[in-house]
Amino acid sequence: MKLSKGALLLLIPGIGLFLIFVVLPIANIVEESFRLFVPGHIGASKDAPYTIFNYAELLKPAYLFYFIETLRLSLICSFLGLIVGFPAAYLVARQRSPFLRKLVVGFLIGMMFLSTMVRVYALQITFGPTGFDKVICGFLHISTNSRFYTEILVVLGLLHYVIPISAITLLGTTQNLNPRLTEAAQVLGAPRWKVHVSITVPLCVPGILSAFLICYTFCMSAFVVPMVLGKGRVLFVSNLIYSRFSEIANYPSGSAVAILMLLLSLTIIYGITTITSRLYKV
């Protein structure tokens, strides 16, 4: 059906909201990112000259470091999330008892819905000085104050959301996998692990990529987790933006980082989505 007047009317609230609260603000920070910042002021003054300094500055190792840290830890976290989430989703899909399935799904949804505050606080209590940090660090032979342990905490904090979300996302994929295929492969002589390598996983690749994307974009945009669990040492790009804003009021630089981060996210999403659709033209 073609758009009628009534339909346009229905779209107005959504479009209006987005114009005011998304399009214009982002356009604004794009503009701001090209302005020169003079320290001591709040933001760029109204007649500041245009420059690409803010972006050029980001190529310095100190700033690049933030991006690389974020990319690296997000990658690690997403992989770990998939490694746990996929088998979990598979097992749930193969569960025969509807009651058990409902229980697990309810648990996963609950884990997903759980407030970030709760997670972060709970992890801080459990893996911090009041909890098991000495035990774990002793086990790994590292200091409780080491950067490595802080990185572990941040990844754990992200995993707390990433694992349930990847399991839930992958449930759809694994449920649509024909169980007869695994049985056929077994009768033909392949032990279960070979079956999963040659049959199950290849058939689930689109779903896996999709889940990876969801986990990865979540990790990349993470703010609270690195802020609290990173103890100021492990910082993500989001934290950089915040510090630009709250500590120095360097809005132009903050804007530049924000725009760069946005472009990075969009590129990754576009890249993976295109790869998926290219691979699965069949």
Next chain:
Amino acid sequence: MKRYVDDIGFGFVIMVIGLSLVFLVMPIVVAVMMSFDGRAYLGMFPPPNYSIQWYQKFFSDAYYLHGLKISLILALIAGIVSTASGVSAAIVLDRYEFRGKKALETFFLSPLVVPAVVIGFALLLFFALFGVFSGLPRLLGGHIIITFPYTVRTTLAGLVGIRKSLTEAALSLGANERQAFWDITFPLARTGMVAGLIFAFAFSMDDVAVSMFLTSPQVYTLPVAMVSMMRTNFDLTIAAGAVVLMVFTVAAIFILDRIFGLDRLIGQGIFKS
């Protein structure tokens, strides 16, 4: 021979999943237990004795209570506005075909991929530019935007399942578009909409990244309050607050299950084992 490798592999996977389960649950158990800690200070886990002092502190602390109030108001209003506009948008996206429909859909879902900090930051600068909307309206704007994609998505998912022929049957029997919507589409899509509302409520209650940019000393949300306390005065009142938030989560799940049935929410897939 084959079976041994097989069994080891299977055992390994089970172990990993089991560990992850422990990892997911344990911190929550620890936090809940600590929230009932009887000691007057933050000591090692496990608590030696129990009391509800921290809850008393939490509910008598004006700082937290104000945050909780604001959070609830925000979640409710943002949830309703977001659902209303999201549902409208979803209806159009479902029923109509037009050029740029896919682009519009992506546009509406974009807050999901734009990092929350970017949204918060952009909103802040934008509002500051015009001296527009201080306090609650600012936060409201941010929350509506970040919850909007969820309402659109779940409503769309619910609408997609409704056979077009049902609406067409109603139309051929004499109903006009609006009647057909209220009599046929709406009741059937209701569950998708309610799910969207619950998602919106939950994510609004949870938001920190956007809220942190938009709060002021007078208007702030509970998560923001908790985060700043975590950095300054890390005590167990926060634990009590965390448990209160958890109760909201559990309630949301129960409601979702009552209305929807969690099985239907995730779906059964087309194969039964």
Next chain:
Amino acid sequence: MPVLEISNVTKRFGTLTAVDKASFYVDSGQILSLLGPSGCGKTTMLRLISGFEHPDEGSIRILDQDLKGERPYERNVGLLFQDYALFPHMTVQQNVAYGLKHRGYDKQKIPARVSEMLEVVRLSGLEKRRPGQLSGGQQQRVALARALAISPAVVLLDEPLSALDAKLRQQLRIELKEILNSVRATTIVVTHDQEEAMSLGDVVIVMDQGKIIQQGLPTEIYADPKTKFVAEFIGRSNWFSGRLRNLVAPGVREFETAEGITVLVPEPNGYVADHTDFEICIRPERIHIQRQAVEAVTLSENGSRITGTIRDVAHLGAEIHLVIEIHGGRRITATEQYLGQTLEQAGEEVAITFRPEDCIIVPAES
């Protein structure tokens, strides 16, 4: 020595006994049909043989080796699934080669073996296609090639023809039997379709509620069913319940039906006089229609004769199906070959006749 031997196998799922002390065997090169309605246990039997379930009691032996506890990938069984279960992301070649690869077949020889199998199922040249590009009949052949490629001791076919339409089914049925015989495969066909079972199987086993009711050649099962269930399940029938009366000739007795009609039936084996409640079944094609009715009911050494009125005539092409109402309001179905004769008309008075040996007699079920 039989290739497959099932001895007293029982399998329970909770309170349900899916397979109840079943015993049978299959000889080399034989095709056995396992026939029964849904829920009779035939699918469970299939899963027990292939290894996806394990028996609670009894043993399953292939080539005199007990399969106790062996996993599916350790057994030498081929399985053709009802929905074919072809790997959608692999080509036909890769599908058929899968079993060979994982059973350690010589890598160099695999392509040749695949070509060989595709030739056997008459699908040469389709190696590079994917399952999604094949028709239903072609998919089935690939699945068959895949199952046979590893030269299993036993091949299990799960409702092989049920997913195909009627015309294709007929054609494939013949081809399937030819293919199986050409590779001398020892086969078990599991089905609920009586035609499929009878046409494919050298031997037919009828199952119901986990038990094996009867085993024998297709013609035996049809002509000499041991219970009402088997007689009903295979072919169409007209049933009368009643009691056996006096002997009128060696091996022939009078049978008084519940409607009060007396007909002549063969004396059942091992018959003892005091056990009188039986049911008789007369196949519609054994009933002969006499178009000039004379007296009500007569009995002679040639058989029984009952008058009645035609109620319905259905001309189904090569067959004519008739419904005749006899004394007491009972309706009988009869079929005739259509050879160009003038058809009976509804309302016509006729007599139906049948010989004692046309009656199948089974004990009445309580």
